[in-house]
Amino acid sequence: MSFEFKLLHQDQASRARAGVFSTPHGDIPTPVFAPVGTQATVKAMSPRDLEELGASLILANTYHLYLRPGAELIARLGGLHRFMAWNRPILTDSGGFQVFSLQGLRRVDDDGVTFRSHLDGSEHRFTPEKAIRIQELLGADIIMCLDECAPPLDRAYNEAALRRTHLWAERCWRAQTRDDQALFGIVQGGVFADLRRQSVEFLTALGFPGYAIGSLSVGETKAQMHEMLDVTTPLLPADRPRYLMGVGSPEDLFECVARGIDIFDCVLPTRIARNGAVFTRRGRINLRNACHADDPHPIEEGCTCYTCRTFSRAYLRHLILAKEILGLHLATLHNLHFLLELMREIRQAILDGTFVALKEAFLAEYPTSQNEA
Amino acid sequence: MSFEFKLLHQDQASRARAGVFSTPHGDIPTPVFAPVGTQATVKAMSPRDLEELGASLILANTYHLYLRPGAELIARLGGLHRFMAWNRPILTDSGGFQVFSLQGLRRVDDDGVTFRSHLDGSEHRFTPEKAIRIQELLGADIIMCLDECAPPLDRAYNEAALRRTHLWAERCWRAQTRDDQALFGIVQGGVFADLRRQSVEFLTALGFPGYAIGSLSVGETKAQMHEMLDVTTPLLPADRPRYLMGVGSPEDLFECVARGIDIFDCVLPTRIARNGAVFTRRGRINLRNACHADDPHPIEEGCTCYTCRTFSRAYLRHLILAKEILGLHLATLHNLHFLLELMREIRQAILDGTFVALKEAFLAEYPTSQNEA
Numbered sequence: 101m102s103f104e105f106k107l108l109h110q111d112q113a114s115r116a117r118a119g120v121f122s123t124p125h126g127d128i129p130t131p132v133f134a135p136v137g138t139q140a141t142v143k144a145m146s147p148r149d150l151e152e153l154g155a156s157l158i159l160a161n162t163y164h165l166y167l168r169p170g171a172e173l174i175a176r177l178g179g180l181h182r183f184m185a186w187n188r189p190i191l192t193d194s195g196g197f198q199v200f201s202l203q204g205l206r207r208v209d210d211d212g213v214t215f216r217s218h219l220d221g222s223e224h225r226f227t228p229e230k231a232i233r234i235q236e237l238l239g240a241d242i243i244m245c246l247d248e249c250a251p252p253l254d255r256a257y258n259e260a261a262l263r264r265t266h267l268w269a270e271r272c273w274r275a276q277t278r279d280d281q282a283l284f285g286i287v288q289g290g291v292f293a294d295l296r297r298q299s300v301e302f303l304t305a306l307g308f309p310g311y312a313i314g315s316l317s318v319g320e321t322k323a324q325m326h327e328m329l330d331v332t333t334p335l336l337p338a339d340r341p342r343y344l345m346g347v348g349s350p351e352d353l354f355e356c357v358a359r360g361i362d363i364f365d366c367v368l369p370t371r372i373a374r375n376g377a378v379f380t381r382r383g384r385i386n387l388r389n390a391c392h393a394d395d396p397h398p399i400e401e402g403c404t405c406y407t408c409r410t411f412s413r414a415y416l417r418h419l420i421l422a423k424e425i426l427g428l429h430l431a432t433l434h435n436l437h438f439l440l441e442l443m444r445e446i447r448q449a450i451l452d453g454t455f456v457a458l459k460e461a462f463l464a465e466y467p468t469s470q471n472e473a
Numbered sequence: 474m475s476f477e478f479k480l481l482h483q484d485q486a487s488r489a490r491a492g493v494f495s496t497p498h499g500d501i502p503t504p505v506f507a508p509v510g511t512q513a514t515v516k517a518m519s520p521r522d523l524e525e526l527g528a529s530l531i532l533a534n535t536y537h538l539y540l541r542p543g544a545e546l547i548a549r550l551g552g553l554h555r556f557m558a559w560n561r562p563i564l565t566d567s568g569g570f571q572v573f574s575l576q577g578l579r580r581v582d583d584d585g586v587t588f589r590s591h592l593d594g595s596e597h598r599f600t601p602e603k604a605i606r607i608q609e610l611l612g613a614d615i616i617m618c619l620d621e622c623a624p625p626l627d628r629a630y631n632e633a634a635l636r637r638t639h640l641w642a643e644r645c646w647r648a649q650t651r652d653d654q655a656l657f658g659i660v661q662g663g664v665f666a667d668l669r670r671q672s673v674e675f676l677t678a679l680g681f682p683g684y685a686i687g688s689l690s691v692g693e694t695k696a697q698m699h700e701m702l703d704v705t706t707p708l709l710p711a712d713r714p715r716y717l718m719g720v721g722s723p724e725d726l727f728e729c730v731a732r733g734i735d736i737f738d739c740v741l742p743t744r745i746a747r748n749g750a751v752f753t754r755r756g757r758i759n760l761r762n763a764c765h766a767d768d769p770h771p772i773e774e775g776c777t778c779y780t781c782r783t784f785s786r787a788y789l790r791h792l793i794l795a796k797e798i799l800g801l802h803l804a805t806l807h808n809l810h811f812l813l814e815l816m817r818e819i820r821q822a823i824l825d826g827t828f829v830a831l832k833e834a835f836l837a838e839y840p841t842s843q844n845e846a
Contacts, residue, residue, distance in 0.1 A: 140791065144798040147783070169791045177769055177787055185783045393542070394552055410520070410558045414550055418513065418542040425517040425798055452806070 103282040103309040105130075105341050111455050115333060115360035118450040121310070121341045123189045123461060124280045125181060126156070129364040131450075133348055133443045134191060135436055136370065138252045139168070140184040143370045144425075144432040147185045152406075153436050154444070157189045157242075159365040162234055163198035166390075167217050168222075170435035171237035179239035191242040191365070193233045193345070194272075197314075200249040208248060210264060228271035238276050242343075244312060245272040247286040252320045258290035266302045274305050284310040284343060291324045293331045300335040311336050312343040313361075317352070326355060333360035350379060350442060351468045354459045357446055364443075369435035374428050376420040379438040383467040387431065392417045405437035406430075476655040476682040478503075478714050484828050488706060488733035491823040494683070494714045495561045496614035497653045498554060499529070503714060503735040504823075506721055506816045507532045507564060508809050509743060512541070513557040516743050517798075517805040520558045525779075526809050527817070530615075532738040535607055536571035540590050540597075544610035552612035564738070566718070567604045567645075567659075570687070573622040581621060583637060591618075595736045601644035609651050615716075616686060618645040620659040620685040625693045631663035639675045646679050656684040657716060664697045666704045673708040684709050685716040686734075690725070699728060706733035723752060723815055724841045727832045730819055737816075742808035747801050749793040752811040756840040760804065767792045778810035 107119045121128045134157040135142045135150065142150060142158060150158065160180060165171060174183045181187055199206065199215045207214045212227030231246035246268045250261035265288045276283050285303035287296030303311060311333055316325045330342070336342055341362040348366025356364070369379070376388040385392075387399075398408035399416070407416070407430040419427030434467045442462075449458040480492045494501045507530040508515045508523065515523060515531060523531065533553060538544060547556045553563055572579065572588045580587045585600035604619035605773055619641045623634035638661045649656050658676035662668030676684060686705055689698045702717070714735040721739025729737070742752070749761040753773045758765075760772075771781035772789070780789070780803040792800030815835075822831040 118809065139795045139797055141789070141797050141799045144802075146779075146799060146802065148779070168795060169787070173767060173787070176767065183785070183788050183791075185788070394546065406519075406521070412550060412556070414542070414546070415513070415556050417559070418556075418704060422512045422541060424512055424514050425801060426514045426519060428798060429517075429519065429802070 105310070105339055106362050107338065109451050111450050112337075112341060112453070114358040114459075116357045116446075116450050116455045117338075117360065118447050119341070119362065121362070122391050123282065125187060125189045125241050128156045128363075129447060131353075131357045131443060131447055132157050133353065133439045134363065134365040136161075136352075136365055136367045137184070137186075138367075139164050139324065140174075140180060142436075143374065144189060144429045145370075145436070149433060150186070150436075151188075153433070153440050155436070155440060156190070157363070158186060158193060159191045159193065160184075160238070160240065161198060162192045162194070162231065163195035165192075165238060165262075166171050166195060166234050167219055171234045173280055175237040175239070179237075181239065187244065190240040191343075191363075192235050192238050192240040192243040192244065194235070194246040195226055196231070196247045197345070199226060207330075208264070210267060212246075213248075228268040229275040230282075232272050232275040235277075236281065240281065242282045242284060242310065244284050245269045245286050247288055247314055249318075250288065250290055252290040252315050252318060252324070254290065255292060258292060258295055259290070261418050262288050262295055262299060266299070269303060270306060273416040275309070282309040284308055284312045286312040286314045286345070287332055287336075288314050290315060291320045291328060293327070295347070296328055296332050297335060300332055304335075304337060308340070310341040310343060314345050316344065317347045323356075326359065329359035329361065336360075348439065350439065350466055353439070353443060353446065354462060358455070358459060369439050370432050373431035373435045376417075376427075376431065378431050378434050381462070381470050382465050387413060387417045389417075399434055400438075403434070403437070404441075405434050407434040407437075478683070478712055480711065481828075482824050483609050483711075484823050485826070486829040487731040487832075489730045489819075489823050489828045490711075490733065490735065491820050492714070492735065494735070496655065498560060498614050501530045501562050501736075501822060504726075504730045504816060504820055505530050505736055506726065506812045507736065507738040509534075509740045510557070510559075510737055511545075511740075512537050514554060515809075516747070517802045517811060518743075518809070521615035523559070524561075525808075526806070526813050528561070528585070528809070528813060530564060531559060531737070532564045532566065533557075533613065533641045534568070534571060535565045535570035535604065535611065538565075538611060539568060539607050542593055548610040548612070552610075554612065558766045562615065563613040564716075564736075565608050565611050565613040565617065567608070567619040569604070569617075569620045570718070575698050583640060584618075586621075587708070589685055601641040602648040604658075605645050605648040609649070609654065613654065615655045615657060615683065618642045618659050620661055620689050622691075623661065623663055623786060624686050625663040625697070626692060627663065628665060631661070631665060631668055635661050635668055635672060639672070643679060646681070649721060655682040656683055657663055657685045659685040659687045659718070660709075661704055663688060664693045664701060664703075666700070669701055669705050671707060673705055675829050677708075681713070683714040683716060683736075685718050687718050689717065690720045694813055695728075698711040699732065702729060702732035702734065709733075721812065723839055724814065724836060726812070726816060726819065727835060730823075731828070731832060741807050742812050746808045749790075749800075749804065751804050751807050754835070755838050760786060760790045760793050762790075772807050773811075776807070776810070777814075778807050780807040780810075
């Protein structure tokens with residue numbers, strides 16, 4: 101089958117665009133933020149929570165699921181959608197990012213990469229063919245090529261890694277056997293404009309139903325990230341979705357949608373929630389702080405999530421200090437609601453032609469270089 | 474206000490009875506099982522989960538809430554119902570059980586008990602008046618007298634503790650200032666029939682709107698527990714509810730309902746769930762066991778809880794082994810559903826005159842001396 105990406109509106113004042121990406125498990129309105137379900141669960145959320153939040157796409161991690169419980173087991177149980185009871189679209193990464201983030205032994209050669217499990221130290225090997233095979237067993241709607249992730253500022257490393265990433269992209273492209281999964285190529289090249297251009301050129305010549313942009317937000321400055329997007333997205337075909345991997349703070353959503361990105365994922369909202377940090381329109385707050393001890397107000401007045409409709413900051417602070425599971429759940433619920441709702445607002449603004457005004461209004465209130473949590 | 478306990482049906486073949494206890498936050502159909510919300514949350518459950526499960530009464534712990542976040546803070550925020558967003562009936566214990574369970578320094582005298590916080594080692598003192606004051610600040614519908622909990626098999630200890638428990642019961646009775654809370658007396662006396670009788674006599678002379686039975690299921694045999702109920706409940710007034718504190722395994726519910734108990738609470742369903750153990754009609758199973766790794770079936774076929782309607786044992790096992798919060802949530806949800814549903818079945822059987830038949834059929838399938846989790 102072919103994967104239709106229907107562009108509904110191209111903003112005139114920026115490169116922002118609104119569209120719909122159709123998959124076997126339903127349509128994904130874009131731009132979209134995908135909550136991360138590393139181990140086949142978005143931490144502290146049930147599928148019905150995610151449905152209530154209006155999540156239309158979630159991510160799961162090939163590396164983690166390959167190690168535990170194993171891709172064959174998930175396939176025997178009917179695939180990842182059935183296993184985790186999520187009937188809407190899923191995206192799996194290739195496992196590359198996790199493998200190249202591992203401390204300790206890792207050997208990469210042109211054929212693949214050998215690594216040790218963080219769970220038990222056992223040795224494993226991913227090749228492009230193996231990464232596709234695992235992702236076909238998992239059965240996500242959107243799957244990724246195996247790539248080599250390089251430190252973004254290291255020129256020589258990026259040149260070598262890019263050559264391999266392209267070799268592997270071609271092998272992934274050939275290895276794919278299922279036609280009901282959209283295989284995305286991954287643009288690499290660190291902070292080097294010529295390498296990014298070269299990567300786009302190579303991958304678009306192969307022709308993928310979508311393109312990911314990798315190794316951003318992993319050590320370079322915001323300015324460098326924006327520059328790389330400015331170099332990359334104009335060269336990508338307008339009729340294919342663009343996925344910026346691992347990026348998803350509120351300010352990043354605005355800046356990167358403005359630069360033509362359609363799909364985002366990030367552990368930020370779920371991870372900071374488990375530390376007691378929650379989003380508001382005026383920046384993050386940490387519920388552990390003593391100033392919230394007596395506060396009868398919700399995290400954010402007017403927020404329509406279950407947490408804000410129901411509970412005070414004082415109660416949430418109590419739950420988090422008392423290490424109660426409900427505190428993690430309610431903070432996660434709010435943070436995901438915040439980003440998903442923000443993205444729906446962004447999309448509507450693109451359709452209404454008011455995206456840049458919304459972006460400016462939001463960023464005027466929201467502190468951008470905040471790192472409280 | 475007075476607290477009405479309406480007896481709907483007295484079983485002919487046992488001392489089981491079905492009724493309704495009316496409180497300011499609604500009616501409690503009895504017999505009832507109350508999930509435990511130690512720190513103002515039933516672990517891993519939201520209020521809407523509990524509403525979906527049909528919980529009509531939950532318990533919260535005075536000792537824990539007094540220490541953190543503090544009863545005054547909860548009162549300032551509108552009381553416990555509002556604080557935790559639970560608008561149905563709540564029962565608070567007096568704190569006595571926790572204080573007398575603490576390891577380390579504890580000094581009891583006729584006036585009260587001095588103890589150290591398990592959180593920070595700070596020194597605190599509960600008197601009967603203080604226990605009532607705290608519970609009035611919390612604002613539960615049912616509150617408890619401060620009592621001295623003794624090891625059930627120690628005769629001399631129980632004689633001394635019972636004298637004090639009765640002194641304190643009278644002081645609690647006098648100390649109460651709110652008329653919208655039902656203060657229950659607590660029958661003590663260990664495994665000694667004469668002490669239990671003496672306790673019932675003393676407390677019923679004061680006249681409480683309900684009676685709790687304490688210090689059972691804490692070291693004595695099941696036979697001794699049953700004997701103490703056989704001694705106690707026939708002496709308690711039929712028109713007041715009877716609450717057996719801290720008891721709530723499936724087999725205990727049947728055996729103790731049969732002996733005239735109306736209200737139960739127990740951490741068992743929530744605690745074992747967090748260890749991966751779940752109830753079925755044929756006994757407990759532990760989801761960690763390897764035999765569930767590939768199992769596509771729910772915990773229990775035909776169970777109508779969200780967990781069983783949605784997920785396989787294989788997925789639940791994966792979540793629990795991967796230490797995912799969702800695993801704790803789903804196992805807890807199932808266990809609470811199991812007990813609440815069982816209690817609804819028991820109540821209906823009492824009304825239908827089929828309680829003893831249900832009890833025999835259930836216990837024939839359910840292993841009673843099981844301790845897998």
